[in-house]
Amino acid sequence: MEIIATYGTAMVILAVIFGLYMTWGIGANDLANAMGTSVGAGAVTVKQAICIAIIFEFLGAVLAGGHVTSTIRKGIIDPTSITANPEILVYGMLAALLAAAFWLMIASTKGWPVSTTHSIIGALIGFAIVGIGPDAVKWNKVGSVVASWVISPAVGGTIAFLLVMSTRKLIFDTDQPLRNAKKYAPFYIFLVGFIISLVTLFKGLKHLKVDLTAAQSFGVASIIGVLAAALGWFFIKNIKEEVGTNRETHFASVEKVFTPMMLFTACAMAFAHGSNDVANGIGPLAAVVSIVGSGGEVMQKSDLPIWILLLGGGGIVLGLITLGYRVMLTVGKKITELTPSRGFCAELAAATTVVLASRTGLPVSTTHILVGSVLGVGLARGIGALDLRVVGNIIISWVITLPAGAIMAMLFFYTLKGIFG
Amino acid sequence: MRSTTPLSGLFRRSPFKPIQEHMRVVFSCICLVPPLFDAIYAKDEGQTRDLSRQINELETEADKIKSTFRLNMPTSLLMPVDRKDLLGLISEQDAIADTAEAISQIVTYRDMIVPDKIKSHLDELLEGTMEVTSEAKEMIEQLDELLEVGFGGREMERVSEMIAGVRRSEHNIDSILHRARRALFEIESEIDPVSAIYWYKILELLGNISDQSENMADRVLLFLSK
Numbered sequence: 001m002e003i004i005a006t007y008g009t010a011m012v013i014l015a016v017i018f019g020l021y022m023t024w025g026i027g028a029n030d031l032a033n034a035m036g037t038s039v040g041a042g043a044v045t046v047k048q049a050i051c052i053a054i055i056f057e058f059l060g061a062v063l064a065g066g067h068v069t070s071t072i073r074k075g076i077i078d079p080t081s082i083t084a085n086p087e088i089l090v091y092g093m094l095a096a097l098l099a100a101a102f103w104l105m106i107a108s109t110k111g112w113p114v115s116t117t118h119s120i121i122g123a124l125i126g127f128a129i130v131g132i133g134p135d136a137v138k139w140n141k142v143g144s145v146v147a148s149w150v151i152s153p154a155v156g157g158t159i160a161f162l163l164v165m166s167t168r169k170l171i172f173d174t175d176q177p178l179r180n181a182k183k184y185a186p187f188y189i190f191l192v193g194f195i196i197s198l199v200t201l202f203k204g205l206k207h208l209k210v211d212l213t214a215a216q217s218f219g220v221a222s223i224i225g226v227l228a229a230a231l232g233w234f235f236i237k238n239i240k241e242e243v244g245t246n247r248e249t250h251f252a253s254v255e256k257v258f259t260p261m262m263l264f265t266a267c268a269m270a271f272a273h274g275s276n277d278v279a280n281g282i283g284p285l286a287a288v289v290s291i292v293g294s295g296g297e298v299m300q301k302s303d304l305p306i307w308i309l310l311l312g313g314g315g316i317v318l319g320l321i322t323l324g325y326r327v328m329l330t331v332g333k334k335i336t337e338l339t340p341s342r343g344f345c346a347e348l349a350a351a352t353t354v355v356l357a358s359r360t361g362l363p364v365s366t367t368h369i370l371v372g373s374v375l376g377v378g379l380a381r382g383i384g385a386l387d388l389r390v391v392g393n394i395i396i397s398w399v400i401t402l403p404a405g406a407i408m409a410m411l412f413f414y415t416l417k418g419i420f421g
Numbered sequence: 422m423r424s425t426t427p428l429s430g431l432f433r434r435s436p437f438k439p440i441q442e443h444m445r446v447v448f449s450c451i452c453l454v455p456p457l458f459d460a461i462y463a464k465d466e467g468q469t470r471d472l473s474r475q476i477n478e479l480e481t482e483a484d485k486i487k488s489t490f491r492l493n494m495p496t497s498l499l500m501p502v503d504r505k506d507l508l509g510l511i512s513e514q515d516a517i518a519d520t521a522e523a524i525s526q527i528v529t530y531r532d533m534i535v536p537d538k539i540k541s542h543l544d545e546l547l548e549g550t551m552e553v554t555s556e557a558k559e560m561i562e563q564l565d566e567l568l569e570v571g572f573g574g575r576e577m578e579r580v581s582e583m584i585a586g587v588r589r590s591e592h593n594i595d596s597i598l599h600r601a602r603r604a605l606f607e608i609e610s611e612i613d614p615v616s617a618i619y620w621y622k623i624l625e626l627l628g629n630i631s632d633q634s635e636n637m638a639d640r641v642l643l644f645l646s647k
Contacts, residue, residue: 374428383433
């Protein structure tokens with residue numbers, strides 16, 4: 001207890017620095033990947049993407065980021081056996097943050113497809129095993145988190161597959177594709193606003209002292225959906241069939257309808273990312289703040305302070321502004337093969353899956369879910385060519401990231417323990 | 422900081438673009454065949470050699486596109502159509518350019534004099550060849566649209582119709598070819614035997630072009646039936 005009393009402020013400052021560094025890395029890489037799709041399809045410019053990201057990343061973090069943060073803060077590790085030595089948990093959380101950030105730095109210099117989520121979970125497990133003991137790891141919870149890493153891309157893929165099929169049935173495979181595109185576009189945009197806000201609102205805003213009933217949630221989500229659809233209609237109402245365009249595909253004008261629609265999925269992606277990935281950086285930070293603030297209470301009964309969510313969102317935005325825009329451009333250039341209609345389906349599927357996972361408190365990888373969604377579009381025979389070697393690389397990165405994060409967390413844990421004594 | 426995204430490695434260039442590019446080159450190769458025969462009719466050796474050289478160059482260009490295409494087709498690709506069918510399709514396309522080149526070579530190393538009796542048949546045959554290859558090219562140009570609708574529905578019906586069109590043209594050419602051979606047979610005694618053999622050879626090669634176009638159509642049909 002004395003250690004907490006003596007070094008409490010220093011520990012919080014360290015946690016803030018590590019947390020900022022981590023969220024900065026997430027913004028520079030992870031968020032940039034998620035938004036790159038919209039940039040690549042030409043739906044938004046890099047500047048617009050950054051503006052969207054700033055607004056919706058914050059919204060996602062503040063409105064829906066609490067559940068995953070809570071999982072990372074207290075869902076993975078059971079600290080009951082160290083109530084007498086709360087500083088152990090503080091070292092552990094700091095070590096986990098540092099390990100994850102460090103591993104991400106190595107991965108990004110090598111260009112490995114590593115996920116921040118997997119790094120932080122691996123690091124937390126690593127610390128718990130050596131710092132407290134293997135029994136302190138809530139293996140059941142870890143099991144369900146790991147299962148969600150496999151299931152979530154499959155869910156994203158399935159939703160994307162069904163969405164592509166629906167656009168085909170309702171729009172592309174009809175006598176008047178453009179007319180039907182304009183007819184159904186507002187409905188699809190409504191879906192974006194409706195699903196994302198419904199998942200977020202439904203019993204999900206307790207931390208903001210807002211508790212909506214099921215009917216109220218439906219109502220508010222519908223209003224948001226209709227507003228989005230109305231805004232979307234404003235963008236697409238003037239798109240006309242281009243007569244006499246040489247021999248470009250006659251679906252070119254239909255794709256033009258989908259371009260502004262990707263603006264909405266870009267917002268959804270930023271929101272989804274904020275709701276899930278911010279937690280990777282601020283979960284351990286929140287744990288440290290809570291333990292120190294309560295003078296050594298490891299069970300962390302206190303609520304998550306909003307300033308931590310804001311700090312996390314801020315770090316991510318900072319990462320995006322300083323480095324992420326370049327990543328966004330690179331990603332955008334590489335994925336020009338994704339037409340706006342397919343990009344829309346893939347992003348909507350990915351955003352929906354991520355928000356669902358966030359609501360359930362499962363830390364998932366936005367990027368991997370997006371990959372799963374794109375593969376779903378591919379299975380619907382919607383993309384020229386996808387290289388499946390990527391899937392193998394992702395699986396290898398899982399297998400490596402968990403132990404790598406764990407081992408580094410162990411090293412940092414002993415280092416910190418040595419420094420603070 | 423390098424991007425850790427698996428997304429950029431996920432997307433590969435659509436295989437249909439190089440197929441279409443290849444077909445356009447092959448078609449421009451075929452477009453030079455009728456002028457080549459015009460030059461032979463006119464006994465203009467300079468023009469014959471010039472056109473033959475152009476056909477040769479286009480064939481080389483097509484070959485290059487084909488090789489690059491094959492090199493960029495690892496087995497790990499997830500594509501809306503079978504990899505084998507794509508590789509088969511580009512081979513059939515390439516065979517058309519090869520045939521055109523074979524014809525152009527014969528008429529340069531051998532001064533072919535066109536017997537009057539087969540001229541009209543030859544013209545008819547050339548016209549038919551142009552028709553069937555341009556139909557095949559149109560069919561390949563539809564692959565983009567097919568991709569948009571996932572190789573099904575209305576667009577599939579349109580392409581099926583085009584495939585049937587290629588088949589009809591090929592059938593039509595078979596009967597022209599038969600008449601041309603018959604005409605050649607009837608004048609066999611009037612021309613020298615070696616020339617006769619070479620005319621049979623040229624007729625056969627022209628017939629091959631339409632056969633290869635039909636083979637292309639069969640491959641595209643496999644795309645639709647996957």
